[in-house]
Amino acid sequence: MNSVRVVGLGPGEKAYILPAAIEAIQKADILIGAQRHLDAFSEYGKQTFCIAHRFEQMIGFIKEKANKQNIAVVVSGDTGFYSLLRYLKSNLPDQEFDVIPGISSITLMFARLGFMYDDAFTTSMHGKELDVARIVREYKKVGLLTDGKATPAAIAQKLESAGVKGKLMAIGERLSYADEKISKLTPEQAKKYEADLLSVVVIYDEDIRV
Ligand SMILES: C[S@@+](CC[C@H](N)C(=O)[O-])C[C@H]1O[C@@H](n2cnc3c(N)ncnc32)[C@H](O)[C@@H]1O
Numbered sequence: 001m002n003s004v005r006v007v008g009l010g011p012g013e014k015a016y017i018l019p020a021a022i023e024a025i026q027k028a029d030i031l032i033g034a035q036r037h038l039d040a041f042s043e044y045g046k047q048t049f050c051i052a053h054r055f056e057q058m059i060g061f062i063k064e065k066a067n068k069q070n071i072a073v074v075v076s077g078d079t080g081f082y083s084l085l086r087y088l089k090s091n092l093p094d095q096e097f098d099v100i101p102g103i104s105s106i107t108l109m110f111a112r113l114g115f116m117y118d119d120a121f122t123t124s125m126h127g128k129e130l131d132v133a134r135i136v137r138e139y140k141k142v143g144l145l146t147d148g149k150a151t152p153a154a155i156a157q158k159l160e161s162a163g164v165k166g167k168l169m170a171i172g173e174r175l176s177y178a179d180e181k182i183s184k185l186t187p188e189q190a191k192k193y194e195a196d197l198l199s200v201v202v203i204y205d206e207d208i209r210v
Contacts, residue, residue, distance in 0.1 A: 004062060004095055005072040006088065008079040008102020009037055012198075013176035016108070021100050028072035030065060032058060037074045051084075059091045066095060078104035082124040082145060106143045109172040109200045112182055115141060116210055120202075125150030132203075133162030142203045152201050156190035159203070170202045171195050 005024045010016035025031065025041055032049040049061050065071060075083040081104045089097065110117040120141035123130065127147075132155055136142050146152055152171045159167065164187065173181040173196040185193060 001094075001096060002066055002068075002070055003098040004066055004088070004092075005070070005098045005100060006079050006083070006085050007072050007074050007100045008083065008104075009040070009074050009076055010103040011077060011105045011108050011176035012036075012040075012174070013178075014040070016103050016176045018100065018102065021102060024072050024098075024100050025074065027070060029069040030071045031074055032062070032071060033074035034076070037076065041074070055087065055091075059088075062088075062092060062095070075102075076105070078102050078107070081106065081122075082126065105172070105175050105200050106145065108175050109143065109170070109182075109202055110141075112172060112175070113170055113202060113204075114210070115202070115204070115208070117141065117143060125155070132158050133164050136164055136167055136203045140205045140208055144201045144203070146195070146199045146201055148197060152195045152199055153191050153193055155201055155203075156185075156187040156193070159187040160191055166206055167203050168206045170204070171199055172202070173199045175200065 007021045007024050009021060026044060028046060030047045031038055031041060035050050038048045038050055049058060051058055062071060073084060079085050079099050079101050106122050120143050121135055121139040122143040124145035125147055126145060156169055169185050169187055169190045171183045
């Protein structure tokens with residue numbers, strides 16, 4: 001059985017993709033991923049499977065094809081940070097995987113701010129009810145993946161309602177792309193801010209330097 005490659009594509013722009021990831025994509029017969037990612041590699045003319053929430057079909061497709069063809073599943077950011085890797089390994093217990101990491105959107109955001117993240121709390125807001133106010137009181141830096149419900153504005157509103165003081169919110173939109181935007185706002189400003197759907201947030205003590 002061929003190993004299925006799971007390939008981290010970084011935040012989006014090709015300059016932030018590892019050469020090893022490009023090589024894995026070039027060698028693959030079939031690319032599986034979100035449409036945004038498949039489109040980025042259309043020049044290679046590979047057979048593709050667009051996931052579009054069809055997770056069970058994707059598992060069936062991999063079971064059917066992995067014996068005969070080389071499959072690369074492409075995921076955004078890093079493979080080890082809220083990627084499909086967990087789902088793939090749970091649902092394909094007998095399958096071998098070869099994992100090629102990428103730069104996480106959170107890693108890039110901390111770099112943009114010039115901050116370390118080894119002392120930060122990082123998580124994803126996707127489909128979770130998180131007590132953000134409690135977490136930001138506990139940690140000097142908190143990095144969050146956002147989604148259409150837990151937007152930067154909704155997070156800011158929670159902080160304000162809980163009376164959190166002395167924090168700034170950095171919002172990173174469309175990181176690595178030409179129209180990337182980084183905004184450093186107070187929660188009061190951020191609660192009115194309409195961010196792009198592709199955003200991460202870092203909430204930090206206003207006096208930290210690194
Ligand atoms: C399913 S998670 C995948 C996270 C990914 N594994 C990583 O390491 O960045 C998708 C979330 O990542 C964040 N994200 C991914 N690419 C981004 C980018 N270019 N700019 C800002 N946020 C991004 C957004 O919060 C998005 O909702």
